Amino acid sequence: MTADTVERDPDxxxxxxxxxxxxxxDFACSVYSTSVLTVFLGPYLTSVAxxxxxxxxxxxxxxxxxxxxxxFAYTVSLSIVAAVLVMPLVGAVADRTGRKKPLLAASAxxxxxxxxxxxxxxxxxxxxxxxxxxxxxxxxxxSMVLYNAYLPQIAGPDERDAVSSRGWxxxxxxxxxxxxxxxxxxxxxxxFGVSESEAVRICLATAGLWWxxxxxxxxxxxxxxxxxxxxxGAVGTGWRQLMATLRDMRRHPLTxxxxxxxxxYNDGIQTVISQASVYGSEELGLDQTTLITAVLxxxxxxxxxxxx
Numbered sequence: 001m002t003a004d005t006v007e008r009d010p011d012x013x014x015x016x017x018x019x020x021x022x023x024x025x026d027f028a029c030s031v032y033s034t035s036v037l038t039v040f041l042g043p044y045l046t047s048v049a050x051x052x053x054x055x056x057x058x059x060x061x062x063x064x065x066x067x068x069x070x071x072f073a074y075t076v077s078l079s080i081v082a083a084v085l086v087m088p089l090v091g092a093v094a095d096r097t098g099r100k101k102p103l104l105a106a107s108a109x110x111x112x113x114x115x116x117x118x119x120x121x122x123x124x125x126x127x128x129x130x131x132x133x134x135x136x137x138x139x140x141x142x143s144m145v146l147y148n149a150y151l152p153q154i155a156g157p158d159e160r161d162a163v164s165s166r167g168w169x170x171x172x173x174x175x176x177x178x179x180x181x182x183x184x185x186x187x188x189x190x191x192f193g194v195s196e197s198e199a200v201r202i203c204l205a206t207a208g209l210w211w212x213x214x215x216x217x218x219x220x221x222x223x224x225x226x227x228x229x230x231x232x233g234a235v236g237t238g239w240r241q242l243m244a245t246l247r248d249m250r251r252h253p254l255t256x257x258x259x260x261x262x263x264x265y266n267d268g269i270q271t272v273i274s275q276a277s278v279y280g281s282e283e284l285g286l287d288q289t290t291l292i293t294a295v296l297x298x299x300x301x302x303x304x305x306x307x308x
Contacts, residue, residue, distance in 0.1 A: 018154040019163050021221025023170040025147050028214035030171030031106065031141055032115055033273070035207045037076075037137070039179065039295050041118070042278035043288065044200050045072045045129045052124035053161045061127055069282060070124075074131040076274045079137035088242050090142050094149060101224050104146040108215045115208030119201045136208075168306040176299035178210060183292045200288075262303055284286030 049059055049068040058065045066074060090107070094100045099242040114135040155163040182203040185192060189199035249256045277295075280286040286294075 015154055018150075018221055018223065019021055019166075021218045022147070022150055022163070023153055023167045024214055024217035024221075025104075025108075025143075026167045026171030027174040028211050028217070029111070029143065030175045031207045031210045032111065032136065032140060033171075034175030034179055034299060035182055036115055036118070036204055037279050038273050039182070039292055040132065040200050040203050040288075042072045042131070042275065043281040043291075044197075044204075045075070045121070045126060045133070046278055046282065048121060048124060052126050059126060069278075071126055071130060072133075072278055073275060075133050076137065078130075079134040080141070080270075082134055082138040083141035086138060087142055087145050090149070091145055091149075092242070098226055099224050100146045100149055101219060101222055104143055104222075105219055107139045107143040107146065109212055111136045111143065112208045112212035112215065114139065115211060116205045116209070119205035121201060122197060123202070147218075153225060154222075158280040165306050169303050171293070172299050172302040172306060174210070174214075176296060176303065178207065179292060179296045179299060183289070183296065186292065187289055224245065237265060 016295075043308055046069055049071040050057070053059050053068040059067070059068050059070055059071060061071075090103055114132045117132050118129065118136075121132070151160060151164060185194075185203060186196070186199050189196055192199070194202065249259075277291050279287070280291050
């Protein structure tokens with residue numbers, strides 16, 4: 001057997017290197033989804049809004065009366081609207097230029113910075129919390145569009161399911177690991193010399209630091225592919241293609257039905273993820289430790305489920 005026979009395929013090695021880097025973006029950003037969006041921010045932002053509320057329980061952002069208990073839910077909705085407006089723009093630029101990595105870096109670090117800034121969410125600064133949540137949530141959505149767009153480039157059709165599942169498993173693993181550390185800090189905050197509020201803000205901020213730190217791995221390993229440039233503007237052409245696709249969708253009723261069904265299905269899942277802790281604390285009266293433990297168990301099961 002010659003040396004050439006036993007030598008590993010350089011293309012396969014490079015592809016696996018990119019795949020390993022790709023996994024780590026889920027490892028980086030899933031901490032935001034778990035610790036911030038699902039567990040800590042909802043109940044904490046609600047308590048901050050209630051501290052700023054008037055005698056009737058309302059806050060007045062931009063002069064609009066909003067119940068303090070609804071601030072978090074409305075803010076999540078606004079973040080989704082912002083993401084919907086930005087995602088086609090970013091997607092068009094990425095498709096036309098082939099430069100997904102700078103866009104991934106920009107959206108990831110914008111979101112990570114906003115999340116780290118949640119450390120300053122105290123007192124009655126509910127507007128600061130709402131603004132940071134909108135930026136972080138929209139940035140995560142945009143970055144995930146770019147992240148997912150790499151999958152067809154780094155994995156062939158026969159291995160995409162496996163690669164995608166490992167990425168999900170990496171994300172659930174990091175969520176469980178950091179949530180376990182958060183639980184230790186939150187339940188033992190007195191022994192660490194911090195108040196309960198400070199413990200929550202540390203958990204929020206460290207999620208941003210984690211997101212930013214581990215994003216370095218995919219940024220080092222993923223590579224952009226060159227695309228043929230046309231004389232048309234990237235953004236304008238991308239928007240025109242999107243509009244043309246939507247108009248053409250009437251000719252494909254089955255595809256349109258699938259997309260509408262997925263929209264409703266996914267919106268339901270995202271609602272449960274974002275509102276579970278607020279519902280648990282406000283309506284069921286569960287304490288934060290119980291909520292953390294419940295979500296931690298879900299994360300562990302999700303790792304097994306993704307790999308299975």
